[in-house]
Amino acid sequence: MEEVRIGIIGIGNMGTGHATYLARGEVPGARLTAVCDTNPDRLAWARANLGEGVARFEHPEALMDSGLVDGVMIAVPHYDHPPLAIAALRRGLHVLIEKPAGVYTKQVREMNRVAAESGKVFGIMFNQRTNPLYQKLRDLIQSGELGELKRTIWIITNWYRSQSYYDSGGWRATWAGEGGGVLANQDPHQLDLWQWTLGQLPKRVRAFCGFGKWHDIEVEDDVTAYVEYENGATGVFITSTGEAPGTNRFELSGDRGKIVIEDGKLTFWRLRVPERQFNREYRGGFGQPECWKCEIPIQGTETGHKGITANWVSAILHGTPLLAPGEEGIRALELANAMHLSAWTDDWVEIPVDEDLYYHHLQERIRNSKYKKPAGPARTLDIERSF
Template identity: 30%
Template sequence: MGRNHLRVLSDLRETELAAVSDQDSNAMAAASEKYGVPGFLSWREMLAKEQLDALVVAVPTRSHCEVGVAALERGLHVLVEKPIAYTLEEGRALVEAATRAGKLLAVGHVERFNPAVRELRRRVAEGELGRVFQIHARRQGPFPARIRDVGVVIDLATHDLDVMSDLVRSRVDRVYAETEQRIHTEHEDMLNALIRFENGVVGVLQVNWLTPTKIRELSVLGERGLFLVNYLTQELTFFKNADVDHRPDAKRDLQSVSEGEMVRFPIAEVEPLKLELESFLQSIDHGRPVEVDGEAGLRALELALAIITSASEARVLQGGALEVRPSAEKPRRRSQES
């Protein structure tokens, strides 16, 4: 992910790429030469020697807190890749460090910046779907050899948990999940989860590293029809319920459902990472809050950890039980009495 940040930042106007750090000497040297900036094997040395305004933290999850807190304490604004941290305790430490320093902390939940998702959010907020019943996310694809420190819940599902929470705008009531470990040596590589929000919306989450084609879809079902987002093509399609009056002032009393008109909305394609980085830098320039802050990052991580616990302990988590284990370590399955 760090390579993508470098690529996009180098092309942004009124932004100066100042330095790069990577523990891999070959990667560091290549990036330093390509972008014409100083390169460091040690991020600590980079922070000590370079005059920086902001830092993008795209290191392994276990190091997010250490690097991010150090940068904030030096007076830098920070964008940390998702998940915000490896544990809730570390995530809170990042949020607290940003508050103490009076600096911005953004979390890289990049799907929030997908143009199709942004348009979906606007239309749902304006009531075009009526009452929302269900949100179903599918994030599936081949196994990535690069991922070793976390499983699909932390690495992938946090994207959709963040988008779901942002769309639903309701606290979670209960969670149940099933995971499987087929290829990954340490963590889960398949997830199926159900999430019940307090406002009655049901979230369905299917995530894996076992599918031989890349699928990135989000559907939102409501009384007036179904919105479908294709993250990859940035398409937003609306399948109307023909048995509902779609006029803005029409009475909403769902009696039946039948197949109606399909509408595909025009979306201007833009790389979500570009929009994310532009938003972060504009927040710095104009002194305004970031779009995805540390609290949003904590909510996504807390829900992800609840999912891991539910799957490991084979039980529904509800109410206070949602305040779960403080880290992404794979919990041991509970022994069952015979």
């Protein structure tokens, strides 16, 4: 194979962006050959902007069965990521899904099983993994430079959204339409980076969610979660769409110092002697380990969505390792599901989450949701998404 023929399912906000850079030939080895959407206006846009050389379909199955594509990019509402990915994988197509992997882990686990059996290249659009700041952080942690983890604190409140944003679509911020709020829509990237940089998930979660705390919506728009890890380390995750101005600060403490990512910079306060060693050996009463403030050099440029797509294409053509394997999408979702379930039950939740219990609680909320979802995944492709 000299090139990958790509079809995009869903050309709302996200799909349009992907279609545009692919049509311009900005991803080596990739050619956009087909798009799909049930909204006639979006297909008209595709005809006008992508040209007659890109086939247009109203239904995803027709695109998948057309023989025009080797792989598909899925950019539809959250609930439909797994069923469409499964359908494509079973047809022998490579798949790249938008985030999040889905709404609940039970559904995503089945998608992962099908992907593993298919032998096809399965990726997820965790484009923040291309950010050299987080790549360097992961390196510092995985190499042991930070030492054993003690605490993580991520304040990610610069997701401000007005009521008019939520009112722009009946599906928005509903259990039936979106399957969650800030955790499902805005935060999947941070939840992924949290576990990806650390290389582990916590063992249990206690979360407090404000459902419609700052807006007239069904789902969470304010979350404070406390987590515990196997080694005794703890973490706090704070997020909101109701604060202005917001903050994006990720702080990690380990035996060998502290790392902070904020305002596009990574700073490492490195201890000359590990804290646990200093604690055992020091005899001077008041005192603390010598600390060096290190400005860590960051190399590379964030390539974002285009970078993840290029990596996926290269994996198909050349066997390049995926930066964001699709199977790893379940990890961020595990955290979001645990936070929801903890708030719903007003209790601690162990990880992995009790998937049947989560599904039961989710179904109760879907039944009471004001949004009534059209039947079938193909019926939802016309929904505009703007994050």
